[in-house]
Amino acid sequence: MGLNLILFYAFATLAVVTSLLVVAQSNPVHSVLLLIGSFVALAGLYVLLAAPFVAVIQIIVYAGAIMVLFLFVVMLLNAPQEDAVQAGIMESGATRALGALLALALVAELVWAVSRSGAAALGSAGEGRHSWSVTEIGVMIFQDYAFAFEATSILILVAMVGAVALAGRHLAEKKS
Amino acid sequence: MAELNHYLILSGVLFTIGTAGVLLRRNLITVLLSIEVMLNAVNLTFIAFGHFLGSADGQVIVFFVIAVAAAEAAVGLALVISLFRHVETLNPDAFRQLRG
Numbered sequence: 595m596g597l598n599l600i601l602f603y604a605f606a607t608l609a610v611v612t613s614l615l616v617v618a619q620s621n622p623v624h625s626v627l628l629l630i631g632s633f634v635a636l637a638g639l640y641v642l643l644a645a646p647f648v649a650v651i652q653i654i655v656y657a658g659a660i661m662v663l664f665l666f667v668v669m670l671l672n673a674p675q676e677d678a679v680q681a682g683i684m685e686s687g688a689t690r691a692l693g694a695l696l697a698l699a700l701v702a703e704l705v706w707a708v709s710r711s712g713a714a715a716l717g718s719a720g721e722g723r724h725s726w727s728v729t730e731i732g733v734m735i736f737q738d739y740a741f742a743f744e745a746t747s748i749l750i751l752v753a754m755v756g757a758v759a760l761a762g763r764h765l766a767e768k769k770s
Numbered sequence: 771m772a773e774l775n776h777y778l779i780l781s782g783v784l785f786t787i788g789t790a791g792v793l794l795r796r797n798l799i800t801v802l803l804s805i806e807v808m809l810n811a812v813n814l815t816f817i818a819f820g821h822f823l824g825s826a827d828g829q830v831i832v833f834f835v836i837a838v839a840a841a842e843a844a845v846g847l848a849l850v851i852s853l854f855r856h857v858e859t860l861n862p863d864a865f866r867q868l869r870g
Binding site for chain 2: 598599602606609610613614616617619622625626629632633636639640642643644645647648651652655656659660663664667668670671690693694697700701704705708709711713716717723724726730731734735738739742743746749750752753754756757758760761763764
């Protein structure tokens with residue numbers, strides 16, 4: 595068993611356990627902090643897959659910027675506890691058990707489908723494979739994907755204006 | 771050595787965890803966090819396929835996915851704040867009116 599495989603299992607276990615806890619936690623602050631752990635584990639997997647550029651932006655942009663935004667909103671709203679479970683068809687224990695069972699069935703189906711596919715024929719990760727440098731990825735972004743890049747900048751502008759308009763609407767109403 | 775199968779199965783497991791979170795939880799913040807888990811599972815698939823097929827396109831697409839995820843998080847959280855001002859709860863079942 596190579597070091598690559600040991601590291602894969604370590605990061606995979608960390609990612610699955612933290613993701614499960616994100617969903618299971620009742621306190622959103624804990625959920626956000628555990629999700630950062632999950633992102634770090636995934637960044638480790640990206641390094642194993644010879645993608646250091648994505649690993650770094652995963653840490654800086656995802657764990658650094660997006661999760662801080664989530665943390666800000668959780669603390670701003672100051673409503674950490676989930677509302678009391680109401681009696682209803684969606685909240686009953688049987689429905690939850692059915693949902694968990696369906697999720698397990700989906701996992702089993704995916705494992706079965708992937709193991710029957712020819713994916714294993716592509717060999718193993720690590721040695722002998724090209725590690726893409728930031729220069730090569732930058733050239734691709736600004737040449738082959740130039741249109742998508744410009745469209746993304748417009749998307750981010752729209753999202754920025756939309757977020758300010760949505761969250762600051764009560765200020766405009768007060769003024770008028 | 772880790773094969774493509776391992777990465778695809780891990781990605782499927784993570785995606786299922788995210789889906790279960792969206793469907794089972796009754797807290798808008800946790801639902802948005804579960805969507806982030808699903809996006810990350812898809813990113814892992816892109817990177818794994820890009821690595822095993824010897825192409826950098828997977829990494830470029832993940833770059834765009836992260837940009838879109840940032841936009842989605844900003845707008846989604848602004849909507850959550852806006853809704854919370856009206857109803858003072860994060861339970862999605864409480865939002866039953868279309869009127870503001």
